[in-house]
Amino acid sequence: xxxxxxxxxxxxxxxxxxxxxxxxxxxxxxxxxxxxxxxxxxxxxxxxxxxxxxxxxxxxxxxxxxxxxxxxxxxxxxxxxxxxxxxxxxxxxxxxxxxxxxxxxxxxxxxxxxxxxxxxxxxxxxxxxxxxxxxxxxxxxxxxxxxxxxxxxxxxxxxxxxxxxxxxxxxxxxxxxxxxxxxxxxxxxxxxxxxxxxxxxxxxxxxxxxxxxxxxxxxxxxxxxxxxxxxxxxxxxxxxxxxxxxxxxxxxxxxxxxxxxxxxxxxxxxxxxxxxxxxxxxxxxxxxxxxxxxxxxxxxxxxxxxxxxxxxxxxxxxxxxxxxxxxxxxxxxxxxxxxxxxxxxxxxxxxxxxxxxxxxxxxxxxxxxxxxxxxxxxxxxxxxxxxxxxxxxxxxxxxxxxxxxxxxxxxxxxxxxxxxxxxxxxxxxxxxxxxxxxxxxxxxxxxxxxxxxxxxxxxxxxxxxxxxxxxxxxxxxxxxxxxxxxxxxxxxxxxxxxxxxxxxxxxxxxxxxxxxxxxxxxxxxxxxxxxxxxxxxxxxxxxxxxxxxxxxxxxxxxxxxxxxx
Amino acid sequence: xxxxxxxxxxxxxxxxxxxxxxxxxxxxxxxxxxxxxxxxxxxxxxxxxxxxxxxxxxxxxxxxxxxxxxxxxxxxxxxxxxxxxxxxxx
Numbered sequence: 344x345x346x347x348x349x350x351x352x353x354x355x356x357x358x359x360x361x362x363x364x365x366x367x368x369x370x371x372x373x374x375x376x377x378x379x380x381x382x383x384x385x386x387x388x389x390x391x392x393x394x395x396x397x398x399x400x401x402x403x404x405x406x407x408x409x410x411x412x413x414x415x416x417x418x419x420x421x422x423x424x425x426x427x428x429x430x431x432x433x434x435x436x437x438x439x440x441x442x443x444x445x446x447x448x449x450x451x452x453x454x455x456x457x458x459x460x461x462x463x464x465x466x467x468x469x470x471x472x473x474x475x476x477x478x479x480x481x482x483x484x485x486x487x488x489x490x491x492x493x494x495x496x497x498x499x500x501x502x503x504x505x506x507x508x509x510x511x512x513x514x515x516x517x518x519x520x521x522x523x524x525x526x527x528x529x530x531x532x533x534x535x536x537x538x539x540x541x542x543x544x545x546x547x548x549x550x551x552x553x554x555x556x557x558x559x560x561x562x563x564x565x566x567x568x569x570x571x572x573x574x575x576x577x578x579x580x581x582x583x584x585x586x587x588x589x590x591x592x593x594x595x596x597x598x599x600x601x602x603x604x605x606x607x608x609x610x611x612x613x614x615x616x617x618x619x620x621x622x623x624x625x626x627x628x629x630x631x632x633x634x635x636x637x638x639x640x641x642x643x644x645x646x647x648x649x650x651x652x653x654x655x656x657x658x659x660x661x662x663x664x665x666x667x668x669x670x671x672x673x674x675x676x677x678x679x680x681x682x683x684x685x686x687x688x689x690x691x692x693x694x695x696x697x698x699x700x701x702x703x704x705x706x707x708x709x710x711x712x713x714x715x716x717x718x719x720x721x722x723x724x725x726x727x728x729x730x731x732x733x734x735x736x737x738x739x740x741x742x743x744x745x746x747x748x749x750x751x752x753x754x755x756x757x758x759x760x761x762x763x764x765x766x767x768x769x770x771x772x773x774x775x776x777x778x779x780x781x782x783x784x785x786x787x788x789x790x791x792x793x794x795x796x797x798x799x800x801x802x803x804x805x806x807x808x809x810x811x812x813x814x815x816x817x818x819x820x821x822x823x824x825x826x827x828x829x830x831x832x833x834x835x836x837x838x839x840x841x842x843x844x845x846x847x848x849x850x851x852x853x854x855x856x857x858x859x860x861x862x863x864x865x866x867x868x869x870x871x872x873x874x875x876x877x878x879x880x881x882x883x884x885x886x887x888x889x890x891x892x893x894x895x896x897x898x899x900x901x902x903x904x905x906x907x908x
Numbered sequence: 909x910x911x912x913x914x915x916x917x918x919x920x921x922x923x924x925x926x927x928x929x930x931x932x933x934x935x936x937x938x939x940x941x942x943x944x945x946x947x948x949x950x951x952x953x954x955x956x957x958x959x960x961x962x963x964x965x966x967x968x969x970x971x972x973x974x975x976x977x978x979x980x981x982x983x984x985x986x987x988x989x990x991x992x993x994x995x996x997x998x
Contacts, residue, residue, distance in 0.1 A: 459923060472919070649961060650961075
C-alpha cells in the first residue's frame with residue numbers, strides 16, 4: 344500500500360463517503376487510489392466549485408466536507424471556497440497534490456507554496472513530508488476541523504510522498520475516526536453574573552449568530568427563547584436557528600435588516616450575544632451599535648470576545664451550557680416585549696409589487712409559502728441573497744446556505760450541488776443572480792452529469808444590482824461597470840447543457856412559475872427577469888449607524904439608470 | 909508591547925505567527941526566535957506596536973494550533989485574562 348491509499352483508507356475511517364474534486368498531475372496518486380476505494384468522487388468542472396460543493400455539503404450535513412485538487416492552479420482555484428469556509432466556520436479538509444519534495448522550492452511546473460498561500464484562510468495546514476505520517480495527519484486534520492470553532496484544514500501531499508510505500512499493518516489507533524476536543528463549560532462565576540445581568544435588565548435582547556448551529560446548540564437556544572420570552576434578532580448566518588416566523592422574531596439585523604431588529608438593538612439595555620461576532624454588516628457604525636446595552640457574549644472562540652465590542656460578561660465555552668443556564672423566566676420585561684412587537688407590526692417589509700413586472704420579493708415569498716419546510720435554499724451573493732434573507736421563512740439555519748462572511752459570488756450553484764448530495768430526495772433551490780451564476784456556470788454540466796434535481800431560480804436584473812444600488816445611493820449615481828445586459832440567453836444556455844428552462848418576465852406568471860419550481864421535476868432553471876432599478880430596502884449606508892437606515896419611502900423612486908438597463 | 913510565544917515546531921510555524929501579527933494590524937519592531945536544543949519547540953520574543961487590544965491579539969495567537977504558550981507584557985503589567993479562559997502560559 345502506498346501513502347495515497349493510506350490517505351483514502353484514513354478518509355474512510357473518518358466516515359467520509361463523498362469527496363468533490365478535479366484531478367491533475369501532482370494529485371494522480373490519490374486519484375489512482377480512489378479507483379479501489381468506496382469513496383464516491385464527484386467530478387466538478389472547476390476546482391472552485393469542488394471547494395464550494397464540499398462547503399455546501401458540510402453546511403447541509405454538519406459534517407466535514409472534503410475536496411481534492413492538484414497542485415498549482417488546482418490549489419489556487421480552491422482558495423475562494425476555502426476562504427468562504429474559514430469566514431463562516433465550516434469544517435472542511437482540503438487535499439491538494441504537490442510537486443515531488445525534491446522539486447519543492449525550485450519553481451517547478453505547477454508548483455506553488457499552497458501551505459503559505461492558504462495560511463490566512465485555514466484553521467491549520469499540513470505538508471505531509473513522510474509517507475508514514477499520512478494517516479495520522481489526516482486524522483489530525485479532521486480533529487482540528489471539527490474541534491472548537493470549526494474551520495477548513497489543508498493537507499498538501501507531495502507526489503513522491505503519495506507514491507511512497509507505507510506499512511499495511513496500520514495500528515488500530517489510526518483506523519478510528521478522530522475525536523473532537525472536549526468543549527469546556529463557561530466559567531461558573533461568569534454564568535452567575537450573566538444571570539444577574541439578565542434579571543436586572545429591562546430591555547434585554549437576544550442577538551443570535553451562526554455559531555449557535557456550529558455549537559449544535561439549537562435546542563438550547565429555542566428552549567431559552569421559550570423560557571425567557573426574549574425578543575430576538577438574527578444575523579444572516581443564524582436565520583432559522585429559531586424559526587423565522589416565531590412571534591418573538593424581529594428578523595435580521597444590520598445593513599439590510601428589519602427596522603424592528605435595528606430599532607430594538609438601538610434601544611436595548613442588555614444584548615445577549617449568542618455566538619455572533621459583531622460583524623460590520625450586522626453592527627453598522629460600531630460606536631453607535633447598541634449604545635445603551637451591556638453585553639453578554641457567548642462564544643467558544645475566546646478571540647472573538649472583546650474583538651470589536653467589549654463584553655461585560657464573557658461566557659467562553661460550550662454554548663449549550665451557557666444557554667441552558669440563562670434559560671430562566673424573566674420578570675418585568677413585558678413593556679419592552681410589547682414595544683418590540685409593536686415595531687415588528689409597524690415596520691413590516693413590504694413585498695407588494697409596484698407594476699406588471701416581476702417583483703423578486705413577491706416571487707420569493709410565494710416560493711417560501713409553497714416549498715416544503717424542509718426545502719434547502721442555497722443563495723449566491725447580491726440583491727437576491729438579501730431578498731431571500733428577508734422574505735423566505737426558515738425553520739433551520741442548515742436549510743439556508745449562504746456565503747455570509749466572505750460574500751463570494753459563484754457560491755450558490757456549487758453549494759447547492761453539495762446540498763443535493765447531502766439531502767437526496769429533498770427539494771434544493773438555488774437562488775442566484777445574473778452576475779453570480781456566470782461565475783460558476785460550468786457547473787450546470789455537473790448537475791446534468793449526476794442528474795441532480797436542483798431548481799435554479801435566476802433573478803436577472805441585467806447587472807450587478809447591489810453594486811448599482813450603492814452607486815445610485817452613495818456615489819451620486821455615477822454608475823461604473825455594472826452593466827451585464829449582454830449576458831447570454833440563459834434559457835438557451837441551460838437547455839444547451841441539457842437542463843429544462845423557462846422564462847418569467849411578468850408578474851402574472853409568478854404563480855405558475857412557483858408551481859413548476861416546487862412541483863415539477865428537476866433539474867430546472869427558471870429565468871426571472873426583474874426591474875434593473877429595483878433596490879433592496881431597507882439599507883444602511885456603509886459605515887453609518889443602523890438607526891439611520893434608508894427605505895424606499897425616504898427615496899424618490901427613480902427609473903432605471905446608467906448602464907444597467 | 910512584548911509578546912513571548914512558545915511554538916511546537918511545525919512546518920510554517922514562525923510564518924503563521926508573524927503573518928498573524930501583520931493581519932491583525934500589529935507591526936513587529938524587534939524579533940528573536942530560537943529553537944529548543946531538542947528541536948521540539950521554538951520560543952519567539954517579539955516587540956510589537958499597534959492600536960488594538962493586546963488581550964485580543966494574545967487570544968488570536970493562542971488560537972494557532974502549534975502555539976503552546978503565550979505571555980504578554982505591556983509595560984510592567986501583564987494584560988488581564990478572561991474569566992474562566994485557561995490561557996496558554998509560558
